[in-house]
Amino acid sequence: xxxxxxxxxxxxxxxxxxxxxxxxxxxxxxxxxxxxxxxxxxxxxxxxxxxxxxxxxxxxxxxxxxxxxxxxxxxxxxxxxxxxxxxxxxxxxxxxxxxxxxxxxxxxxxxxxxxxxxxxxxxxxxxxxxxxxxxxxxxxxxxxxxxxxxxxxxxxxxxxxxxxxxxxxxxxxxxxxxxxxxxxxxxxxxxxxxxxxxxxxxxxxxxxxxxxxxxxxxxxxxxxxxxxxxxxxxxxxxxxxxxxxxxxxxxxxxxxxxxxxxxxxxxxxxxxxxxxxxxxxxxxxxxxxxxxxxxxxxx
Amino acid sequence: xxxxxxxxxxxxxxxxxxxxxxxxxxxxxxxxxxxxxxxxxxxxxxxxxxxxxxxxxxxxxxxxxxxxxxxxxxxxxxxxxxxxxxxxxxxxxxxxxxxxxxxxxxxxxxxxxxxxxxxxxxxxxxxxxxxxxxxxxxxxxxxxxxxxxxxxxxxxxxxxxxxxxxxxxxxxxxxxxxxxxxxxxxxxxxxxxxxxxxxxxxxxxxxxxxxxxxxxxxxxxxxxxxxxxxxxxxxxxxxxxxxxxxxxxxxxxxxxxxxxxx
Numbered sequence: 041x042x043x044x045x046x047x048x049x050x051x052x053x054x055x056x057x058x059x060x061x062x063x064x065x066x067x068x069x070x071x072x073x074x075x076x077x078x079x080x081x082x083x084x085x086x087x088x089x090x091x092x093x094x095x096x097x098x099x100x101x102x103x104x105x106x107x108x109x110x111x112x113x114x115x116x117x118x119x120x121x122x123x124x125x126x127x128x129x130x131x132x133x134x135x136x137x138x139x140x141x142x143x144x145x146x147x148x149x150x151x152x153x154x155x156x157x158x159x160x161x162x163x164x165x166x167x168x169x170x171x172x173x174x175x176x177x178x179x180x181x182x183x184x185x186x187x188x189x190x191x192x193x194x195x196x197x198x199x200x201x202x203x204x205x206x207x208x209x210x211x212x213x214x215x216x217x218x219x220x221x222x223x224x225x226x227x228x229x230x231x232x233x234x235x236x237x238x239x240x241x242x243x244x245x246x247x248x249x250x251x252x253x254x255x256x257x258x259x260x261x262x263x264x265x266x267x268x269x270x271x272x273x274x275x276x277x278x279x280x281x282x283x284x285x286x287x288x289x290x291x292x293x294x295x296x297x298x299x300x301x302x303x304x305x306x307x308x309x310x311x312x313x314x315x316x317x318x319x320x321x322x323x324x325x326x327x328x329x330x331x332x333x334x335x336x337x338x339x
Numbered sequence: 340x341x342x343x344x345x346x347x348x349x350x351x352x353x354x355x356x357x358x359x360x361x362x363x364x365x366x367x368x369x370x371x372x373x374x375x376x377x378x379x380x381x382x383x384x385x386x387x388x389x390x391x392x393x394x395x396x397x398x399x400x401x402x403x404x405x406x407x408x409x410x411x412x413x414x415x416x417x418x419x420x421x422x423x424x425x426x427x428x429x430x431x432x433x434x435x436x437x438x439x440x441x442x443x444x445x446x447x448x449x450x451x452x453x454x455x456x457x458x459x460x461x462x463x464x465x466x467x468x469x470x471x472x473x474x475x476x477x478x479x480x481x482x483x484x485x486x487x488x489x490x491x492x493x494x495x496x497x498x499x500x501x502x503x504x505x506x507x508x509x510x511x512x513x514x515x516x517x518x519x520x521x522x523x524x525x526x527x528x529x530x531x532x533x534x535x536x537x538x539x540x541x542x543x544x545x546x547x548x549x550x551x552x553x554x555x556x557x558x559x560x561x562x563x564x565x566x567x568x569x570x571x572x573x574x575x576x577x578x579x580x581x582x583x584x585x586x587x588x589x590x591x592x593x594x595x596x597x598x599x600x601x
Contacts, residue, residue: 121503139506150500154599155522164518168509198599218508 071132072097072222072256073118078127079281080113087113089281091127097221098254102271104261106318110282111260115226118258119145131222141168144220146228151211152199158186158210159195162217169219185213189243205236212244225259229266241270242298264314268307269298276314278321286317389569397569398577405558405577412543412554415471419478420539427483427535428521428528431490436497436520452488456481456538457545464550474546481542482535486528493527494520526600529593536589540582555581 075093079086087110095101105111116122117129120139129136131143145151152161162182166173173181183195189209199207208228215223229237248255261267267274271290278285288310292301301307370391377390389397398405434444459477467473497520505519547556555578562570 119503119507121506139503139509141507141509143507145503145507147500147503151504153501153504153519153522155525164508200599200601 070097071095071130072099073258074128074130075114075118076128076130078114078117078124078129080110080117080122081125082113086281088117088124089283091282091284093275093284095256095258097256100248100257100259100270100272102259102261102267102274103277104264104267104274104314105277105282106262106279106322109277109279111262111277112226113282114277115145115224115258115260118222119143119224121145141218142220143222143224144215144218146208146211146215146223146225148227149204149207149231151214152207154199157196157198158191158202159183161199161210162186162195162214165214165218169217181217185217186210188216188247189213203236205232205240208232208236208240209243212240212247216247221254222256222258225257227260227262230261237266238298241266245270264311264318265302268292268311268314269301274314276317278324285321286314288314386566387568389572393569394572394576397567398573401558401570401573405555405574408554408558409581411551412547412556415474415546415554416478416539416543419475419543420482420536422475423479423482423535423539424486424528424532426479427486427531428490428524431487431528431531432494432516432520432524434487435491435494435524436516441491441495448484448487448491452484456484456542460542460546460549464546470546470550470552474543474551477542477546478539481538482532485534485538486531489527489531489534490524493524497523526597529589529597532593533586533589536586537582540578540585544578 073095080088276286463473544556547554551557559574
């Protein structure tokens, strides 16, 4: 898994057929990640309560929830950056004890080191994935991955010199270069403008379809449409404390043409159902005695 | 610090030519004031308060001596300061990022760092075999603490996002120190280096007042003893210019290395 070849990725990017993808997705694969009765707390505040989740290899999971529902905490637990209060997290059957390059992470806007240019940022990951490469080889691989995400000729730019969209492209390229079979993405497009967000969603789908290695992705978002557009399965989290309130298998397999999909009745219905789940949860909170105050109003 | 520099850079839009050179007007005004007060006012002790012309003549006349003195002073300043920067930043990064070392070292640092380093001067001169070694030691002690304290603070507050990234990339401890903690603490290290350099100059000249036979501080002391005030004032002005040039060099290096800080 570590020795993925960008050449084959490039070529399959061009030839990538949907037939392959559908086969890949319908195959019964082994379990990549499992979350068993996991609870998580910051100090005294319970953030996640009794989360159970099984993620198949090659699956694209969208974790959807309002802010403060603990979806980022769930991702950090999966990455090994946090430890659960109780319960178990497993990656291919082995307990997750700390961060590991087997699980790459793309953060919202800070995956790159600001003091390194894109090439050097990439080379750290390339060095980790494949030790002992000559400098020229590393440079070439870095360039290929940057090309793959549409950052031709940007290798010597520093993160502060490029836009947020470009930074996220580079962050994705770095995760790909790391060769992690599991990719954890924490609202990676959350800070982007709508146009860049759409572009990067499409780029991500394209990369998922084209790569020959099956990559498991956990994608955290608060955007219902984004979750439905990208995910094979959508996990909806409720708030205080965070818990799974629904798991939805997304029926639009493989055939994801943005415009058609977004305007199809099925898509809109599903999006509305999920939004309704959100609202039910919020109403339940209100009934339980939570006070919502008006803007600028003191409680 | 860097933010304000950034701002002043982006404000160079309005009146071209004058902007960025306002400081010169103050120098001109002070110079005129000096000229006026020395020549137009009836001041009795004119020997104590030389005119600009006399002072500049003294400056030019003593240039060879001053250059020699500068060289002598820098032979103390540079080793002492560079050793302080090296040990201060390395040890600061270690003490700032490894908790048990921090617990061992922090109480001592809290007690030792605030001692005004000038108080070490007489003892160092008595203790060390030569004046140069004792002066280097005093400069080292003076510059070490600001660099150390700032490096430790920078290393202790490496933003979580960099730590997360290092974890995800599978960095080992040494790699994490070298590739993440060091660059992340570099802005703090440079603040410490600026404070340390100013202190190093103070200590250098104080030490030279005590025991040197040449050097910048010695030059001023020597001509004060002989009541040659034009040369003494020239020495003060010259020392100021050398200090300014050295600080400017540090600032230049800092801007080059910290290009990514915004």
